[in-house]
Amino acid sequence: MNTKLNNERGFSNKEFEKRLIQAQKIMHNYQLDGILLTTPQNIRYFTGYDSQFWESPTRPWFVVVPLSGKPIAIVPEIGESEFQKTWLDEIKSWPSPRPEDEGITLLKSTLENIKKTFGQIGAEFGKEMTIRMPVRDLFKLKETVNINLVDGSDAIWDIRMIKTEEEIKRIKFICSIASDAYNSLPSKLAIGDTEREAVNKLKIDILNRGADSVPFMPGISGVGGVSQIVCGPTNRTLNDGDILFIDTGSTFDGYFCDFDRNFAFGKASSEVEKVYEVLWQATEIGINAAIPGATTFDIFNAMNKVISEVSIAGNNVGRLGHGLGLQLTEPPSHRDEDKTVIKENMVLTIEPGLEYAPGKMIVHEENIIINKDGAELITKRAPKEIPIIK
């Protein structure tokens, strides 16, 4: 384990300055005088503020990133002392909860004092985003503030899609922790375990190895494959002929891994063996297709060719991988309608899957970063043959 990294959290001011400079360049391209942020990951990206309190929906939090100068925080009083420790200079707060004016007057005056060059502020209005404040308050703000609030999602995703060296370090670290835990899991599993027990063994191992949290760990089983990959575990007992699918989004210092593994109980049918092998090969091909200059469609297409030879049914996931970082899933998507150009320092999942018979789906997944010359695998590759638990 990288114990040095394990004992550190957070980023230097220099890292935040670097992110801000890059963001302001992109904001300039999109003609935005600022961006308004309300969600945990966007706020953390620009300020470093980490809190467990996002679990409470009672209070909204706001950060405004102007076209020049440092971000400004407008936060409930409960968060003020901790925000004072960030690299920000300007932190405003109000006594919250106060639904009758939940920070809106303060936010409005902050936005009105932003220097107006283009006359518009980008907000989290678009794809793969939601805005974390009461919409009722957003409507009121939008109507009364003296600057246009527009969709800033393209700009925000442009900013976050290319990772810094420090971000990549953390994603690599959590991928390595989860890989080791997956690799030691077969020795802990046995026929007769429940899905829930299997998942808990992996979860506790990942925490013990130094992950900060395991917010995502579906575990699903079925004879020869699974019908879905997002709900569960249940108390279903793992029996001879079952496939157990486990996926995990575990985090370190805010950054996610996102990859899965499959285990056969008792035996694997020849069909399962074949599908597993095809997906292993499709993953290989997907990794090799992920080079700077290619598009997400190219990656999709390369994998889809291999998969289509076995099954035309595809699967219900709707894509064959996606971006990864402060969120479990981020743009872009490897799918037929997404033509995002692959660039250096993107972090992506390669996730081919297929439903070879009704209710029998198998999905593989690995994580990569894009280097100058192509993809670098940052998960420890799934075994070429499906592990069999006796």
Added chain:
Amino acid sequence: MNTKLNNERGFSNKEFEKRLIQAQKIMHNYQLDGILLTTPQNIRYFTGYDSQFWESPTRPWFVVVPLSGKPIAIVPEIGESEFQKTWLDEIKSWPSPRPEDEGITLLKSTLENIKKTFGQIGAEFGKEMTIRMPVRDLFKLKETVNINLVDGSDAIWDIRMIKTEEEIKRIKFICSIASDAYNSLPSKLAIGDTEREAVNKLKIDILNRGADSVPFMPGISGVGGVSQIVCGPTNRTLNDGDILFIDTGSTFDGYFCDFDRNFAFGKASSEVEKVYEVLWQATEIGINAAIPGATTFDIFNAMNKVISEVSIAGNNVGRLGHGLGLQLTEPPSHRDEDKTVIKENMVLTIEPGLEYAPGKMIVHEENIIINKDGAELITKRAPKEIPIIK
């Protein structure tokens, strides 16, 4: 441990029917032809759908609860097979991700087919709520759909604020698990531990005792008290004279507990002992004030009198407790501007705190349910004197 409950998850169709009947009564009072739901807890409340996939922001999910008839689900294909297992009859889906039409056409036609009596649909627009879909899509929907989308948050909170017997069972169970884990924690702690180590010990114990997840567990320490209660743990080492504050929102079958405990390392100063005792008494008084017919203001006031005798500084939390259920924090709030009437089967936290010197805050918290005659404590009461870790 209640092992029977521990082996079950989910609710009967009868439970959902009961919730629906009650909800439709409330919707009628608010003159709503339906309510539109997009967030995990609201969707789970009406359908039982449980998923880890809320962690992925890529796809929105919609449930429409009409004024008569069962809820209708409009969900991405990845969730369809699992939604088929719920008690719902009507499940529509679209191939997602598809940002160019992320379920909006399907949602619009569903809303347009709802029987119109009052001409308005309530949505998650108001207090302590956010809507989990791109606001860009919401604006488009609101402009083009042939029925008014209005703020339905008061109706939704009225529905969820009074818990059913089955909900209360689960909250009691998770409170009992977390209480036992807190009680066994002192024997696992020692001077020299870090905040992170202390938190991990408690977290793993709670998981081993049968909790489904521990999404909220801040752990903060400081000499004689803490400066805030929502961020952390860090790698700070616990030394002689420190107070360690740990809070947890752990879950079972979707339902939260939310209560904290304080531990002194080496020794407790006479000031700490006094403040701890005052807060213990304030908690007692808060519990006793929580009777049907009283208001949240009455509960606040009763506790605040005791606290004010020690300190006029108050604290930065902004209230002295709140509602609890499928979310860590729910309305109402025990504060001076909240006059919610306490009713049978509410579940509440009693959370007095005070900052007796700059940066030295101590906060107590217990969970209660409201019975016909008054509050029932469902956490195992914090010790009357602060535990000292040697």
